[in-house]
Amino acid sequence: MSVALGIDLGTTNSVAAIATSTGVEFILGPRGDRVHPSVVAFPSSGGVVVGADAKRYRLTEPQHVIHSAKRFIGQNIRSPLVQLAMTGVRYKLVEGPNQQPIVVVRDRKMTMPEISSNVLLHLKRSAERQLGQPVKEAVITVPANFTDGQRQATKEAGRLAGLDVMRLINEPTAAALAHGFGRDRQELVCVFDFGGGTFDVSILRINNEMFEVLASDGDFFLGGDDLDRALAEVLAADFTRQLRVDPRPHAALMMKLMMGAEAIKCHLSENDAAEGEIDGLDLPGGVSGKLPFSVTRKQFEDLVGGYTQRTIEVTRQVMAAAGVSPRDIGDVLCVGGSTRIPVIRRKLAEVFGREPNHTINPDEVVAQGAAIQAGSLTATLSAGTGMGARDAVATAGHSSLATGNRTLPMGVAKRPVLLDVNPATLAVHTAGGFTERLLDKNAPIPIERTRVFTTARDNQQRVEIDCCRGENRKYVENEPLGTLVLEDLPAKARGDLKIEVSFRVDADGILHVRALDQQSGVRQEAHLQVLGAPSTSDSAAGAE
Amino acid sequence: MSVRSEALQWAQRICARTNPEPHQLLEIPADAGMEEAQEAFHKAARILHPDLHRTTLTPEDLEVVTTAYAKVAGAYQEFRSQRMTTTRMRPMHIGPTAAPAPRPIAPPTDGPIPTRTTPIPKSAHVVPETTPSAASSAMSSKALIYYRKAELALRRGDLRGAMLQLKMAIGADPASTFLRSALGEVEAEVAKQLK
Numbered sequence: 001m002s003v004a005l006g007i008d009l010g011t012t013n014s015v016a017a018i019a020t021s022t023g024v025e026f027i028l029g030p031r032g033d034r035v036h037p038s039v040v041a042f043p044s045s046g047g048v049v050v051g052a053d054a055k056r057y058r059l060t061e062p063q064h065v066i067h068s069a070k071r072f073i074g075q076n077i078r079s080p081l082v083q084l085a086m087t088g089v090r091y092k093l094v095e096g097p098n099q100q101p102i103v104v105v106r107d108r109k110m111t112m113p114e115i116s117s118n119v120l121l122h123l124k125r126s127a128e129r130q131l132g133q134p135v136k137e138a139v140i141t142v143p144a145n146f147t148d149g150q151r152q153a154t155k156e157a158g159r160l161a162g163l164d165v166m167r168l169i170n171e172p173t174a175a176a177l178a179h180g181f182g183r184d185r186q187e188l189v190c191v192f193d194f195g196g197g198t199f200d201v202s203i204l205r206i207n208n209e210m211f212e213v214l215a216s217d218g219d220f221f222l223g224g225d226d227l228d229r230a231l232a233e234v235l236a237a238d239f240t241r242q243l244r245v246d247p248r249p250h251a252a253l254m255m256k257l258m259m260g261a262e263a264i265k266c267h268l269s270e271n272d273a274a275e276g277e278i279d280g281l282d283l284p285g286g287v288s289g290k291l292p293f294s295v296t297r298k299q300f301e302d303l304v305g306g307y308t309q310r311t312i313e314v315t316r317q318v319m320a321a322a323g324v325s326p327r328d329i330g331d332v333l334c335v336g337g338s339t340r341i342p343v344i345r346r347k348l349a350e351v352f353g354r355e356p357n358h359t360i361n362p363d364e365v366v367a368q369g370a371a372i373q374a375g376s377l378t379a380t381l382s383a384g385t386g387m388g389a390r391d392a393v394a395t396a397g398h399s400s401l402a403t404g405n406r407t408l409p410m411g412v413a414k415r416p417v418l419l420d421v422n423p424a425t426l427a428v429h430t431a432g433g434f435t436e437r438l439l440d441k442n443a444p445i446p447i448e449r450t451r452v453f454t455t456a457r458d459n460q461q462r463v464e465i466d467c468c469r470g471e472n473r474k475y476v477e478n479e480p481l482g483t484l485v486l487e488d489l490p491a492k493a494r495g496d497l498k499i500e501v502s503f504r505v506d507a508d509g510i511l512h513v514r515a516l517d518q519q520s521g522v523r524q525e526a527h528l529q530v531l532g533a534p535s536t537s538d539s540a541a542g543a544e
Numbered sequence: 545m546s547v548r549s550e551a552l553q554w555a556q557r558i559c560a561r562t563n564p565e566p567h568q569l570l571e572i573p574a575d576a577g578m579e580e581a582q583e584a585f586h587k588a589a590r591i592l593h594p595d596l597h598r599t600t601l602t603p604e605d606l607e608v609v610t611t612a613y614a615k616v617a618g619a620y621q622e623f624r625s626q627r628m629t630t631t632r633m634r635p636m637h638i639g640p641t642a643a644p645a646p647r648p649i650a651p652p653t654d655g656p657i658p659t660r661t662t663p664i665p666k667s668a669h670v671v672p673e674t675t676p677s678a679a680s681s682a683m684s685s686k687a688l689i690y691y692r693k694a695e696l697a698l699r700r701g702d703l704r705g706a707m708l709q710l711k712m713a714i715g716a717d718p719a720s721t722f723l724r725s726a727l728g729e730v731e732a733e734v735a736k737q738l739k
Contacts, residue, residue, distance in 0.1 A: 166598075209588065320703075320737055381598040417593050441623040444585070446594065448614035473696065504614055507594065 006370025011197025019375030074153030187330030392534025
């Protein structure tokens with residue numbers, strides 16, 4: 001018998017869990033920790049090192065340590081935001097086929113799915129060791145605002161790790177599932193997910209076993225890393241003043257400052273001020289230097305005020321899109337390590353007029369939800385899972401649940417139904433440079449819609465269907481997704497040809513486009529080859 | 545009847561329909577309200593959602609159920625956007641153009657010659673078309689352009705965008721009382737949503 005794993009594949013850390021008859025069991029790392037750093041190192045001594053052990057190489061050989069791969073997976077390397085994110089990493093990225101980012105370590109070239117598959121394989125092997133059973137299937141969580149290309153690339157990473165990815169689910173939805181499963185409640189919840197690299201907000205209506213996302217939005221390039229970087233820049237300025245060397249061109253020095261900034265940030269979540277010094281800074285010329293620092297919580301909050309304000313603005317927008325007001329919200333769930341920052345919780349309390357939920361563990365709740373969904377999809381959930389998972393939530397931070405109870409029969413649970421939403425409006429290019437919307441942002445998925453189009457010219461035998469994502473009425477203002485071509489159409493007067501275009505977004509949030517000439521039956525079908533995504537061989541096109 | 549065969553029969557019924565109207569896929573009356581549509585969609589989710597059948601149906605049957613559920617979800621989206629258009633457009637008193645968003649089955653109209661070989665949706669020219677209405681006589685032509693943009697924003701359900709465009713319109717034609725009352729109505733709608 002094999003088990004299905006729930007995986008929260010994060011920007012900085014990953015967590016994996018399985019649903020048991022008494023709750024959720026976490027997969028532990030080599031030192032017994034539930035959190036596995038999403039770091040892959042290719043040390044000079046050879047081999048591949050993943051997780052906590054890989055993190056150690058950050059100081060000695062930063063150019064061989066791949067972290068934050070999630071910021072690049074399935075992205076177009078030419079996108080300005082990706083270019084900006086590239087300035088924050090010390091390893092080498094080059095443009096590969098289909099404009100996808102390629103990691104270069106010494107003479108080795110790897111795609112982003114290949115990098116992430118190392119993290120997934122590490123989790124799979126750890127799980128197999130811990131459970132004594134093979135692990136073949138998984139549910140992987142992704143940010144709600146992940147694009148088609150990012151979702152395809154994440155699935156590809158799972159496939160490369162030898163996992164059958166049954167489903168991708170959105171992180172905020174997973175958190176709501178972990179919170180609400182087995183409770184038989186009716187309430188509206190707001191999930192505020194501020195992690196290491198991404199930011200998402202979702203509003204869900206929980207009605208017993210049904211989890212319906214009403215609206216979701218976020219900012220893909222906003223996370224705890226950005227706060228660290230803002231603070232590291234300040235430290236770098238101090239460094240230049242005090243030690244008369246600009247550390248910014250030196251990768252190892254900046255990495256030290258980033259790590260120092262992260263530690264200061266975490267310290268300030270518990271204390272009003274952080275004072276001390278960062279030592280072991282190796283200056284050019286072989287001398288070792290120290291940088292004293294003194295930062296108050298107020299100073300830090302002012303420094304990152306722009307970022308925190310942005311998260312609150314997005315939260316208000318999502319509530320407006322869902323048609324709910326702050327008073328309707330029954331519970332505010334904080335997910336992701338960055339929600340430990342007091343100013344975030346304070347601002348949320350201002351918006352909602354109530355304190356966010358304190359009982360959930362922001363690092364583990366997403367993996368818990370993924371594990372419950374994995375159990376549901378394999379029909380192995382029991383009533384005890386919900387109760388146990390909630391106990392685990394309440395006592396989060398303590399020891400993992402006993403593995404010995406896994407086979408206790410606890411009755412069959414009502415399987416949760418997740419009604420997730422399409423993250424962005426999807427449309428086709430029409431004459432005059434406009435777009436015609438087929439699927440709306442926040443529409444429930446899986447979803448399919450068909451519209452009938454016609455030709456614009458007499459005897460038009462070829463039609464190109466350009467697909468894009470975005471809200472704008474003008475095609476050029478949106479993000480192009482790809483083009484489907486219908487050829488060898490019968491010669492007809494304009495307007496006489498009827499072409500059916502179907503868009504389907506599957507339960508993973510991935511778009512499939514189909515076009516059909518109603519009379520001749522010329523059919524084209526494709527998974528769009530999204531720029532930045534890994535090449536897929538399963539795109540089928542042909543006439544019938 | 546087992547849940548499994550009920551789901552499959554329902555799915556086959558939905559997939560058998562050709563060129564269905566949204567209310568037909570939702571299996572509700574044509575004049576049903578939003579609550580009825582939502583209830584119908586939730587019922588479909590509880591019974592048809594493909595996740596519930598993943599381990600019990602054959603791949604072929606699962607595909608039928610998935611397609612049917614996806615079509616019902618598409619119908620729900622269409623139904624919802626039609627209703628939102630009519631209810632939000634009505635207070636603006638703008639006559640014939642306030643009808644629900646044009647449907648793809650509307651008769652084709654002649655448009656400008658396209659510069660490239662993309663298909664035109666039959667409705668594409670209907671949306672921006674300006675028909676004589678209360679709006680055009682109530683403001684200057686420049687203000688009318690902004691007003692049309694506000695209308696489009698409303699159709700998207702983007703109230704803030706509509707407010708912005710209406711303010712631009714008032715900037716272009718400060719004397720128009722029509723525009724001021726329209727802005728007032730949108731502002732009231734926004735305030736209602738924020739409450």
